[in-house]
Amino acid sequence: MARITAICQDAEVQRFTRVPSPYTEEDARSFVALAAAGVADATGLHLVVTDAATDLVLGAVGIAIDRRDASGEIGYWVAPEARRRGVATQGCRTLLAHAFEVLGLGYVALWAAADNPASNAVARRLGCSHEGMARRAMLLGPTGDWSAPRGDANLWGLRPGELA
Numbered sequence: 001m002a003r004i005t006a007i008c009q010d011a012e013v014q015r016f017t018r019v020p021s022p023y024t025e026e027d028a029r030s031f032v033a034l035a036a037a038g039v040a041d042a043t044g045l046h047l048v049v050t051d052a053a054t055d056l057v058l059g060a061v062g063i064a065i066d067r068r069d070a071s072g073e074i075g076y077w078v079a080p081e082a083r084r085r086g087v088a089t090q091g092c093r094t095l096l097a098h099a100f101e102v103l104g105l106g107y108v109a110l111w112a113a114a115d116n117p118a119s120n121a122v123a124r125r126l127g128c129s130h131e132g133m134a135r136r137a138m139l140l141g142p143t144g145d146w147s148a149p150r151g152d153a154n155l156w157g158l159r160p161g162e163l164a
């Protein structure tokens with residue numbers, strides 16, 4: 001829990017994801033409980049990515065599942081010191097392959113702030129199609145801060161057979 005809590009203090013994680021702010025160990029416990037519940041009722045698949053040699057948590061990738069449409073929305077974060085080593089790309093690839101081939105999802109969406117080059121690069125790397133841009137759709141600040149600046153958001157999408 002301490003490791004997840006530490007990573008979620010990062011300013012970029014706070015700015016670009018929906019993690020609670022401030023982020024406490026209780027929030028990390030809730031995240032793990034949410035992950036377990038998602039597996040149990042098939043509403044989500046949230047995983048941590050670890051270092052194969054040390055088991056250190058490097059990041060997290062997850063899909064919230066919409067059972068009505070057999071679709072999902074993917075999200076991810078990576079520890080600052082583990083970035084630009086393919087952690088997000090490889091974690092998302094594994095998760096998406098499972099989502100399409102085992103869970104049977106027909107579509108996965110990925111929303112990335114236009115101001116977030118790293119996340120948009122991950123989307124391109126995965127083979128996602130750019131499907132539109134929602135203007136001033138995202139608050140770019142810690143969760144709950146309605147005074148944060150608003151930014152444009154890119155919608156990326158992926159279907160079975162399109163994963164790169």
Ligand SMILES: CC(C)(COP(=O)(O)OP(=O)(O)OC[C@H]1O[C@@H](n2cnc3c(N)ncnc32)[C@H](O)[C@@H]1OP(=O)(O)O)[C@@H](O)C(=O)NCCC(=O)NCCS
Pocket residue numbers: 012013016017075076077078079082083084085086087088089090111112113116117118119121122125
């Ligand atoms: C976005 C994030 C998860 C990327 O994780 P990562 O493990 O560093 O990404 P990868 O190493 O898999 O890189 C994938 C691609 O993005 C590119 N990339 C990574 N960081 C980048 C940056 N800061 N600027 C430009 N491109 C970047 C890489 O070069 C790579 O592209 P390539 O294969 O064509 O060279 C990480 O920066 C992060 O946690 N950011 C804060 C949280 C966040 O933004 N989450 C996503 C919300 S939508």
